[in-house]
Amino acid sequence: MKTLDPLTPQQLARAEELLLNPPPGSRIEAARKYGIDLTLLVEQLRLTPAQRALKLQAATQAVDQIRGIARRRC
């Protein structure tokens, strides 16, 4: 099974270039036109997989807390 490792500086630079200056006709350009904020993807790619997992957990727990507050107020 393949492993998902952190990006090398070269891989990150290439991905950033493509995401911030997408080639015409590419899927990345289509995503930007669709409304995707590609800078957020760059921000994610700068993190290691472990850091992304922790960020996901923090975001999910924040949403859970907001839901809890909302339920108590209803």
Add this chain to the structure above:
Amino acid sequence: MQFDKALQSLCDADVDFVVVGDHARSSTRRLVSALTPFHPRPRGLADLPFIWDEATLRNSTVLTLQTDIGEIDLLAEVAGLGSFEDVKRHSITLEAYERKVATLDLPGLIQAKRAAGREKDLSIIPELESLLESGRD
């Protein structure tokens, strides 16, 4: 949702599973043992009689559970990919929460999202395809 506790418990019980987006599926006995401490029960059906054991797991293709550490969905197969073995072929290992965890690779996740066909699944596809095209799998 406490992803860390859920994934650490599954890994420590030597459960064979693949994380699919934010869902997981695996083999039965170890899975029952790993999740028992978190009191799994059917989500939204609190009054329904429910026994968390291997028989329940074997007789279900989809279980949507509420646990003490959050919501966990268990899937016997994934639309667009197929059985657990098919899903494993589309998986990739990463290190998270101090464990090695198998999760769907990007092409597999895109395939599954497209097959699911719900608005919330389809709307994420341009983002996933951008990641794929930028060279990250």
